[in-house]
Amino acid sequence: MTELFRTPVTITPLKKLLDYHASIFMVGSCFSENIFVKLKTHKFNVSGNPSGIIYNPVSISRCITRLIENKRYIADELFFHDGLYRSFDHHTSFSDSDINLVLDKINGSFDSAYEFLCRTDLVIITLGSAFVYELRENQRIVANCHKLPDREFTRRLLTVNEIVDSLVTTVDKLLTLNPSMQIVFTVSPVRHLRDNAHENCVSKAYLITSINQLQDNYSQVSCFPSYELMLDELRDYRFYNADMVHPSDVAIDFIWNRFCRFCFDSKTLDFIRMYQPVLASMNHRIQTSDPVKIAQFTLSIRKMLNTIKDRFPDLQLETEYMWLENYGK
Helix, strand or coil: CCCCCCCCCCCCCCCCCECCCCEEEEEECHHHHHHHHHHHHCCCEEEECCCCCCCCHHHHHHHHHHHHHCCCCCHHHCEEECCEEECCCCCHHHCECCHHHHHHHHHHHHHHHHHHHHCCCEEEEEECCCEEEEECCCCCEECCCCCCCHHHEEEEECCHHHHHHHHHHHHHHHHHHCCCCEEEEEECCCCCCCCCHHHHHHHHHHHHHHHHHHHHHCCCEEECCHHHHHHHHCCCHHHECCCCCCECHHHHHHHHHHHHHHHECHHHHHHHHHHHHHHHHHCCCCCCCCHHHHHHHHHHHHHHHHHHHHHCCCCCCHHHHHHHHHCCC
């Protein structure tokens, strides 16, 4: 009997580990948002999801391709539904009753993302589902149905060849933009159970198979096994939220820690370890008005910050020192 009571997932680190100066671009499903927040709160230079959350590989590929081509959206590409102008390529957060505001929001997001992507060191693409929704009128795959009637769409499963073809286009364009860029694919651990568990398994298998083919063909492509970690190392419903679909905070923290070891060099791992208690303290709600206890608490945090500043002198910690000055006031 194993003492671990779980089956460990072996993870091969990136060929070139990153430091805390690295620029990281993320796009894909809602799980990419979880890791994005972790990176952002740990002071990494990160940008992501210029179109909002996207699940299927064809829409993700379209987003990145259009971004690289720096092709702006125009009014004719939007549609009006339920009082709002919307885009089939974008999340509902880009919708508005004013068409000009929608275009400004969409193109503004793309402009800043394009500038970031041109200088990024790592692109992380999170695939959520191999199922797509096509508009019946023109067979165009959409990123978001915007709650339009089901009769307007055809739902189908992409083939592995379709997935690979779309992602090959994406990888080629990314490496043309920056040949030294590293690209990481991962499959979201979020369970897509709108229909049934069997289809979720088939969908995830198609995505994993496609990523495996890309790894065989590109030395710059790696895989981080988010889904496999959830499936094998966290094989228990206690690691899910109440909806039994999304990973819990504990699971996200576990996958985040494995991601850090996959992605970053030893000095950066040291920074993350040293910064975590500071981050936890900044989220701490003061429970006392005793000035002595407050002074003791702030002194301990100041010592942590000073140690970090000595070890990482070029790291910007002004926000943390300002928070410390105002703590308890």
